[in-house]
Amino acid sequence: MNTAVGNIESVQRSKEEAPRQAGKQRLMLGVKMAVSAALIYYLVSKADVAAIWTAVTSANMSLVILSFLLHGIGYFSSSYRWHLLLKDQGFEVPVSYLMRSYAIAMFFNNLLPSTIGGDGYRAFDTTKQGVPKTQSLAIVLVERFLGLFALMMFALLAFSMAAGIVTRTENLWIWVVCIFSAMTFGVWLIFFRGSSGSLPGFITRLPGGSILTKLISKIQDAFAPFRGRTKVLTMTMLISLLFQLNVIFHYYLISEALGLDVGFNYYLVFIPLSIFIQTLPVSINGIGVREGIYVSFLTEMLGKATVAQSLAFSWIAYGMILLLGILGGVMYAFRKDS
Numbered sequence: 014m015n016t017a018v019g020n021i022e023s024v025q026r027s028k029e030e031a032p033r034q035a036g037k038q039r040l041m042l043g044v045k046m047a048v049s050a051a052l053i054y055y056l057v058s059k060a061d062v063a064a065i066w067t068a069v070t071s072a073n074m075s076l077v078i079l080s081f082l083l084h085g086i087g088y089f090s091s092s093y094r095w096h097l098l099l100k101d102q103g104f105e106v107p108v109s110y111l112m113r114s115y116a117i118a119m120f121f122n123n124l125l126p127s128t129i130g131g132d133g134y135r136a137f138d139t140t141k142q143g144v145p146k147t148q149s150l151a152i153v154l155v156e157r158f159l160g161l162f163a164l165m166m167f168a169l170l171a172f173s174m175a176a177g178i179v180t181r182t183e184n185l186w187i188w189v190v191c192i193f194s195a196m197t198f199g200v201w202l203i204f205f206r207g208s209s210g211s212l213p214g215f216i217t218r219l220p221g222g223s224i225l226t227k228l229i230s231k232i233q234d235a236f237a238p239f240r241g242r243t244k245v246l247t248m249t250m251l252i253s254l255l256f257q258l259n260v261i262f263h264y265y266l267i268s269e270a271l272g273l274d275v276g277f278n279y280y281l282v283f284i285p286l287s288i289f290i291q292t293l294p295v296s297i298n299g300i301g302v303r304e305g306i307y308v309s310f311l312t313e314m315l316g317k318a319t320v321a322q323s324l325a326f327s328w329i330a331y332g333m334i335l336l337l338g339i340l341g342g343v344m345y346a347f348r349k350d351s
Contacts, residue, residue, distance in 0.1 A: 052301025060320040068325035076270035101245040120341035163253035164285035171281030
């Protein structure tokens with residue numbers, strides 16, 4: 014009897030919480046839209062709209078098209094990396110299926126803000142291939158994490174090889190080292206730390222150390238199937254490095270198309286950091302934040318572009334993403350099992 018009453022009360026609480034959660038989601042969406050709109054308005058007000066259009070239309074279209082075609086390499090390498098992680102966990106999912114899923118995820122990521130993330134769709138899509146929900150999501154998160162980790166490796170390498178980047182961007186190296194260190198710790202947690210191992214004593218003694226310990230234990234439980242899988246880690250990291258080099262070269266070609274005199278080594282640092290910052294959930298799909306980063310780097314830090322050129326750089330790159338999102342939406346509309 015008590016159990017039945019408890020279940021009824023639980024259902025009732027869930028019904029009462031649903032409108033509140035929906036309200037919070039609408040509020041957060043409104044805040045993100047306001048942030049994006051305010052940033053875009055501020056940046057565009059610093060440039061002549063006609064000058065932005067002139068920069069876009071005067072770009073070398075051959076290089077722009079070549080840059081766009083590099084997305085095909087990115088789709089294949091990301092899908093193959095995803096395929097290897099799934100295979101390591103005992104699930105054989107064709108690369109062609111994953112490439113289609115990846116393309117549709119672009120639609121969810123860029124044309125349906127705050128409804129369902131592309132990674133969420135990819136995780137759901139692999140459940141149709143017999144992958145359990147928890148494992149499916151964990152594999153997608155690991156795949157995404159390794160990609161970001163490879164980006165930060167390039168940033169760290171570029172800093173070590175180009176002293177000019179450090180002098181031009183004061184304190185930026187601190188952020189690169191801190192992010193890289195945190196992500197290295199994440200790789201250790203997922204792939205190397207034994208289930209019975211204990212955290213270093215200084216961590217547990219920190220303020221909130223017990224909470225941190227519990228959080229790390231939960232992360233370990235979620236990603237336990239990857240522990241000790243160093244072979245798949247090596248293979249996926251190699252693919253990740255090649256993929257991220259492709260991403261950086263994609264942006265470099267857009268820069269060259271606009272006639273910007275910026276060395277490739279600068280993009281090795283700049284692109285990893287910009288992509289990382291754009292993942293922060295403070296605006297709609299990074300709109301406004303992305304433009305602010307490009308203006309800050311190309312115009313204010315390096316002095317290699319006008320505000321109009323920096324915005325043209327941003328909008329050409331984002332235009333390609335939107336086009337890919339539209340293509341993904343068309344694929345989703347005609348997909349029989351969607």
